[in-house]
Amino acid sequence: MNILQECMDAKFIGIGGHIRPDGDCVGSCLALYQYLKKCMPDKYIKVFLEKPADIFSEIKGFREIDSVCSEDTVFDVFFCLDCGEDRLGESRKYFEKAVKTINIDHHISNKGCGTINYIKSQASSTSELIYDLIEKEQLDTELAKAIYVGIIHDTGVFQYSNTLPETMEKAAKLIGYGFDFPRLIQETFYQKTYKQTQITGRALVESMRLLDGKCIVSCVTRTMMEFYEAEPADLDGIVNHLRNIKDVECAIFMYQTDVLEYKVSMRSNENVDVSKVAGYFGGGGHKRAAGCTMKGTFYDCVNNLSLHINKQLEEQEEC
Ligand code: 5GP
Ligand code: MN
Secondary structure (H helix, E strand, O other): OOHHHHHOOOOEEEEEEOOOOOHHHHHHHHHHHHHHHHHOOOOEEEEEOOOOOHHHOOOOOHHHOEOOOOOOOOOOEEEEEOOOHHHOHHHHHHHHHOOEEEEEEOOOOOOOOOOEEEEOOOOOOHHHHHHHHOOHHHOOHHHHHHHHHHHHHHHOOOOOOOOOHHHHHHHHHHHOOOOOHHHHHHHHHHOOOHHHHHHHHHHHHOOEEEHHHOEEEEEEOHHHHHHHOOOHHHHOOHHHHHHOOOOOOEEEEEEEEEOOEEEEEEEEOOOOOHHHHHHHOOOEEOOOEEEEEEEOOHHHHHHHHHHHHHHHHHHHHHO
């Protein structure tokens, strides 16, 4: 797929990513936005995302993100990045009306929703796919920075198994553009506010082990979120702490989104494919990181999830 060729005849080009945008989503959307604006300065180009966390504000184009989606434009080309159209949120209406749609993603659960689909589940991140698709002579410091942020967030700073030799080779080329990458990693990935650290502590203290300690679950209720004045974005990273606990095969973190509704994040080590577990409940993701939204009481949700997790663990033991 040649991005520029696909956009050649377009006048209005839109870009959207998933709700609750993470580093890869913001990085890939802003990288594509910068690239198209640079190569096609005469076109009308817009990027739509639910308001991303301020930690990403130093990526070029951040302030041009439209989180309101109030205009009625029919886009000639609409890009859906890092998700399928079901998770686009407000910008889904542009996707549905667009003349041509292009879906670029690395989620194994995404079967492709566009007129054109570029889905590579091996890739570390959608940002890495943007790197692959752009003409390298157009790379500059700001574009490199956007792609780099996406890669470090989806690989846990090159720690997760989705980091391939070529991921690091590309990242090496990117840091050659001379941005302050240690600061970028610290400020967008590791640094947490006091509030985030407090609610993380609370979630860890209140966690429960299931299935002989192979599974661990923790839940943050709406009351807790109100008490700490926390937003969903403040809960990022809690599930990774749970996964890091010795003997844990699968970590579940949930936060309450409504009276009987929870957003579920799962992380696994080796033996559980959490994208399959999330898939049963209408969600998706990757083998070792996936999520879904579930209805019911906390205990209903945990029972249903642990049933599927246990099944996979038992199948593993049989092998
Ligand atoms: P997180 O737990 O960090 O929210 O998400 C982990 C991975 O699962 C990410 O790649 C994310 O895009 C995916 N994911 C999380 N929630 C959902 C969901 O409700 N549906 C789908 N399809 N994917 C999800
Ligand atoms: Mn991603």
